[in-house]
Amino acid sequence: MVPAVSTTTARACANIALVKYWGKRDARLNLPAAGSLSLTLDALVTTTQVTFDPALADDELVLDGAPARPGELARTRAFLDLVRAAAAITTRARVVSKNEFPTASGLASSASGYAALAVAAAGAAGIALGPRALSILARQGSGSAARSLFGGFVRMHAGRADDGSDAFAEPLGSPLTTRVRMVIAVVGGGAPKTHGSRDAMEHTAATSPLYRAWLELVPRDLAAAEAALAAGDLAQLGAITEGNALAMHASALAARPAVVYWQPATLAALAEVRALRAGGHVAWATMDAGPHVKVLTTADDATGVAAAMRKVPGVTEVSISAAGGPATIVAAGAP
Numbered sequence: 001m002v003p004a005v006s007t008t009t010a011r012a013c014a015n016i017a018l019v020k021y022w023g024k025r026d027a028r029l030n031l032p033a034a035g036s037l038s039l040t041l042d043a044l045v046t047t048t049q050v051t052f053d054p055a056l057a058d059d060e061l062v063l064d065g066a067p068a069r070p071g072e073l074a075r076t077r078a079f080l081d082l083v084r085a086a087a088a089i090t091t092r093a094r095v096v097s098k099n100e101f102p103t104a105s106g107l108a109s110s111a112s113g114y115a116a117l118a119v120a121a122a123g124a125a126g127i128a129l130g131p132r133a134l135s136i137l138a139r140q141g142s143g144s145a146a147r148s149l150f151g152g153f154v155r156m157h158a159g160r161a162d163d164g165s166d167a168f169a170e171p172l173g174s175p176l177t178t179r180v181r182m183v184i185a186v187v188g189g190g191a192p193k194t195h196g197s198r199d200a201m202e203h204t205a206a207t208s209p210l211y212r213a214w215l216e217l218v219p220r221d222l223a224a225a226e227a228a229l230a231a232g233d234l235a236q237l238g239a240i241t242e243g244n245a246l247a248m249h250a251s252a253l254a255a256r257p258a259v260v261y262w263q264p265a266t267l268a269a270l271a272e273v274r275a276l277r278a279g280g281h282v283a284w285a286t287m288d289a290g291p292h293v294k295v296l297t298t299a300d301d302a303t304g305v306a307a308a309m310r311k312v313p314g315v316t317e318v319s320i321s322a323a324g325g326p327a328t329i330v331a332a333g334a335p
């Protein structure tokens, strides 16, 4: 039992995978089937305050100023149960979380959300966890959240242990960290409700004839991407990034029934990225579980790339991110 009310606020940046996580080896502990590699982004931030309060009868979750839906609350409650078990407490918590994302972007916030929640909840519960333990904790909320504990380029390890003790992320230094930018082109307008990444990756693993090939590809792409990062070779990193995203989507497209995230504007944006490259710009595309296109580019090229993406019909909003920093505690103590 936490004797008194205890509050911690943490912030974490979202990340975009350059080599994707798409499939699990264990759903209960949320262990990835393969490793992944991401870039943490400074423009996509979640700030989360966790307050353990003996007066609360149940956990509460407020997301962007509104009470969360029952499903979101249940997932947060299950995550808080992990923290309570580690801290040997039973106190309920109030969680207030706010996303600073491009407006109405529909971009996934579970990575920054569970990273900020892990840091804030561990802090408020009074358990001192190092970065690796926090990454393992965040992974149990959302696989991509394990990477958002760290800044810059981040490598997630699939691990082999049944208990998940070796499935964590760690930062990768690179001469490219300060040079890269990510241009986020939001594809909006009449979007049908898409499949959440959790269900869609499970469905792909269960039904796609291309899933096995996907799992064989990932270690090769990871090794090549790490070599490119070490050498500061952005053209090589970009080529792997775009190829890996297309391969992930190919595996999902081949699932039965198909998981199709793309809209016409997605394909138009991808064509624009190829045209930018043909015109001598640094521009490589990646896409996640939605129609939006994210373009890996440089600080020098970002403004031109963003201007070109703004002209693509169906692209409703464009923003530029630099590499973001690690998840941090921003306030602690009594509320």
Ligand code: DP6
Binding pocket: 016, 017, 019, 020, 021, 022, 030, 036, 108, 110, 141, 142, 143, 144, 145, 197, 198, 287, 288, 289
């Ligand atoms: C396409 O991390 O959302 O963004 O672990 O089930 O919560 P869960 O999945 P999640 O999946 C992210 C999928 C992706 C690729 C990536 O970020 O690596």
